[in-house]
Amino acid sequence: xxxxGASFPGNNKLSLREIKKSFSKDGSSLxxxxxxxxxxxxxxxxxxxxxxGCGKSTLFNVVVGLVxxxxxxxxxxxxxxxxxxxxxxxxxxxDLLFPWRTLLQNVLLGPEISGGVHEEARSEAxxxxxxxxxxxxEGNYPAELSMGMRQRAALVRTLLFHKDILLLDExxxxxxxxxxxxxxxILLGLWMDYRKTILLVTHDVEEALLLSDRIYVLTxxxxxxxxxxxxDITRPRKVTDLSFVDLKGVLLDMLQGEIERVFA
Amino acid sequence: xxxxILYPSILLVLFVLxxxxxxxxxxxxxxxLPAPSxxxxxxxxxxxxxxxHTFVTLEEIIVGFLLAFVVGVGLAFLMxxxxxxxxxxxxxxIGSQTIPVFAIAPLLVLWFGxxxxxxxxxxxxxxxxxxxxxxLDGLKGADPDEVNLLRILKANRWQILWKVRVPxxxxxxxxxxxIGISVSTIGAIIGEWVGSKEGLGYLMLHANAxxxxxxxxxxxxxxxxxxxxxxxxxVLMERRAMPWKRFSEIR
Ligand SMILES: Nc1ncnc2c1ncn2[C@@H]1O[C@H](COP(=O)(O)OP(=O)(O)OP(=O)(O)O)[C@@H](O)[C@H]1O
Ligand SMILES: [Mg+2]
Numbered sequence: 019x020x021x022x023g024a025s026f027p028g029n030n031k032l033s034l035r036e037i038k039k040s041f042s043k044d045g046s047s048l049x050x051x052x053x054x055x056x057x058x059x060x061x062x063x064x065x066x067x068x069x070x071g072c073g074k075s076t077l078f079n080v081v082v083g084l085v086x087x088x089x090x091x092x093x094x095x096x097x098x099x100x101x102x103x104x105x106x107x108x109x110x111x112x113d114l115l116f117p118w119r120t121l122l123q124n125v126l127l128g129p130e131i132s133g134g135v136h137e138e139a140r141s142e143a144x145x146x147x148x149x150x151x152x153x154x155x156e157g158n159y160p161a162e163l164s165m166g167m168r169q170r171a172a173l174v175r176t177l178l179f180h181k182d183i184l185l186l187d188e189x190x191x192x193x194x195x196x197x198x199x200x201x202x203x204i205l206l207g208l209w210m211d212y213r214k215t216i217l218l219v220t221h222d223v224e225e226a227l228l229l230s231d232r233i234y235v236l237t238x239x240x241x242x243x244x245x246x247x248x249x250d251i252t253r254p255r256k257v258t259d260l261s262f263v264d265l266k267g268v269l270l271d272m273l274q275g276e277i278e279r280v281f282a
Numbered sequence: 283x284x285x286x287i288l289y290p291s292i293l294l295v296l297f298v299l300x301x302x303x304x305x306x307x308x309x310x311x312x313x314x315l316p317a318p319s320x321x322x323x324x325x326x327x328x329x330x331x332x333x334x335h336t337f338v339t340l341e342e343i344i345v346g347f348l349l350a351f352v353v354g355v356g357l358a359f360l361m362x363x364x365x366x367x368x369x370x371x372x373x374x375x376i377g378s379q380t381i382p383v384f385a386i387a388p389l390l391v392l393w394f395g396x397x398x399x400x401x402x403x404x405x406x407x408x409x410x411x412x413x414x415x416x417x418l419d420g421l422k423g424a425d426p427d428e429v430n431l432l433r434i435l436k437a438n439r440w441q442i443l444w445k446v447r448v449p450x451x452x453x454x455x456x457x458x459x460x461i462g463i464s465v466s467t468i469g470a471i472i473g474e475w476v477g478s479k480e481g482l483g484y485l486m487l488h489a490n491a492x493x494x495x496x497x498x499x500x501x502x503x504x505x506x507x508x509x510x511x512x513x514x515x516x517v518l519m520e521r522r523a524m525p526w527k528r529f530s531e532i533r
Contacts, residue, residue: 084430104436114431118449118526131435131445161529179435 030096031215032081032106032183033057037090039073039080040240050076052240054090060182063209063216065226067269068236069276074219075110077241078185082108094183107179111188113172115160121147121171122156128179139178146174150204166197170204177208186218190225202228206253223269227262228255235272238279245272316496324496325503331485336504338480342398342470343512346405347463353406354413355455361414362421362447372418379411384472391477401478405469409462413455420454421447453527456520463516467509482508 039051050073058064068074079085081092083101091098094105107128115124122143129139147153150170160168169189176184189205190198206229209216220226226233233247247269251261298318304310305317312320325332357375361368383404394400424447432442474483482501489497521527 082434084433103434106434108431108434110427112427114425114427116428116446116449118452118524127431127445128435131432131437131441159526159529161526 029059030057030093031060031062032102032217033091033093033096034077034081035091035093037077037080037092038088039076039085040088049240051080051087052237052242054236054241054243056234056243056246058183058215058217060215061213062232063218063230065218065220065230065233066236067220067223067226067233067273068241069238069273069280070221071280072236072239072276073241074236075187078108078187078217078219081185082106102183102185105181106183106185107176107181108185109172109176109187109189111191113160113165113168115168115171115175117160120157120159121152121163124160125171125175125178127175132180143174143178146177147171149208150174166193166201169193169197169201173201173205173208177212177214183215184217186216188219188221191221198225205229223266223273224257226269227251227265228257233269235269236276238276244276247272313493313495316499321496321499321503324494324500328497328500332482332500332504335480335482335485335501336508339467339470339474339482339505340508342401342473342481343405343463343466343508345398346402346469347409347466349402350406350409350413350462351459354410354458355417358414358417358421361418368418375411375414383407383469387472387476390473396477396479400476401470401473401481404473405466408465408469412461412465413458416454416458416461417451420451423454424450452524456516456523459516460513460520463512464509466512467505471505 033056035055037051037054040047040049042048054077056064056066066074066077076085080087081102083103087101092101093099094102099105115121116127119127122140125143125147126135126139129135144153144156147156150173152167152170152174155163155167160171163171169192173189176186186205190201193201202225205216208214218226218229227249230249233249235244235247236242237244247265249265251259251265255262257263302318305315310317316324357371361371386407387404390400390403394403428446428450429442432446437445470481471483474481475487478484482505486498486501489495489501
């Protein structure tokens with residue numbers, strides 16, 4: 019618990035080694051990712067916790083290939099890749115539903131881009147929408163729906179990208195506590211049924227503990243891995259479980275030091 | 283909704299009544315300012331004449347507008363796809379706006395003749411600018427995160443264009459069209475003033491020369507109806523093309 023650095027056992031779905039990134043801003047350079055190494059096994063649910071502005075979104079952008087990294091190695095299925103473009107699904111804090119598309123058209127974006135929407139994709143979409151409580155809203159536009167519903171649609175769209183790896187960047191950050199808890203439930207259920215490999219960025223220690231197999235804690239910017247915590251609590255977990263409360267204390271301690279550095 | 287129509291209507295009716303009274307009270311000669319009742323009589327008596335010239339002007343506006351739309355939207359797409367073209371054309375498009383159409387109207391009549399073509403070109407020149415500028419802004423204004431979403435899906439540039447940039451640009455394109463259709467009448471009328479044998483602009487000049495001032499007012503009424511009608515036609519198409527806008531407005 020809390021040990022520094024990541025181990026690299028043989029079989030990883032995704033592994034990052036010594037990822038580095040700095041942005042140049044008005045001539046000066048801003049180091050954002052100092053050295054990130056982590057590994058995720060097939061079907062594992064990983065959370066990434068870190069202080070605000072430490073570079074979590076940048077890390078995902080690097081993995082997806084939207085941002086060029088300065089150095090480091092990305093491997094998927096134990097093979098080195100240029101980046102995760104085409105191999106990972108990415109969901110951002112903004113739902114990014116297209117306002118001009120109905121919910122069904124929105125969730126079918128993935129199949130549509132990769133060669134046309136077939137009956138199979140449609141029925142899968144409808145099934146997933148039913149599952150997350152969006153049945154009956156297929157024909158509605160995003161503007162007609164609540165934040166929670168939009169976020170659920172974004173989640174369904176992300177699943178329908180049909181990738182093994184999901185990167186979720188604070189997907190529930192903007193939701194109220196109640197809706198957020200419903201969404202966590204839905205996500206957990208989908209993860210168990212679809213056996214996806216999930217990396218979730220969150221600010222919320224409880225969310226990380228409720229959902230994940232392991233948690234990586236990042237330092238303040240420039241980000242490095244401060245520590246790694248395994249959550250060996252059987253699901254469904256309760257925030258009142260003794261081991262839950264213990265781990266929460268451990269994580270908060272780790273984060274506290276970093277938050278103090280941000281405001282120092 | 284009813285008030286939005288009711289209040290201006292009441293004001294208009296009161297104004298017309300006041301006008302009628304003043305003309306009778308001060309015995310204003312009809313070749314200076316005709317009474318509304320006289321204008322209404324002209325509207326009925328000269329209906330077929332007015333309609334004929336209205337359709338001439340309508341044709342000029344519609345053909346001119348469509349020409350400007352096709353060329354304007356086309357050029358905006360090309361400028362967006364090829365930055366070299368933007369660097370080449372954009373300054374010229376902006377610069378051309380400093381030349382008043384009034385100034386080149388006589389030249390256009392000289393080159394394109396007294397018929398339809400010179401008015402079409404004139405209307406098109408005026409409509410062109412708001413359409414190009416708005417379309418280009420719209421294409422550039424797409425949310426980069428939405429574009430990135432498609433890039434993550436390995437979409438090609440055409441898919442990004444059609445599935446994100448064009449829908450994001452639609453509201454801008456329609457704004458351009460609304461401005462364009464509002465100013466299109468100016469182009470057509472100026473063209474007709476400078477040289478023509480038909481159209482509402484021609485009819486107004488002709489009536490002016492004959493001191494048939496009530497016919498000028500009648501022409502103005504037809505021109506107004508034409509302009510407002512065309513504007514609402516564009517608004518109608520906008521609503522049909524973007525059904526989702528209805529909901530965004532409620533928010
Ligand atoms: N494209 C960019 N160009 C320049 N600087 C950037 C860019 N993207 C991010 N940054 C900077 O990198 C730092 C980390 O940003 P990032 O969004 O990755 O943080 P984060 O951990 O996701 O924050 P939050 O918790 O608020 O979402 C910030 O200081 C930000 O200003
Ligand atoms: Mg972020």
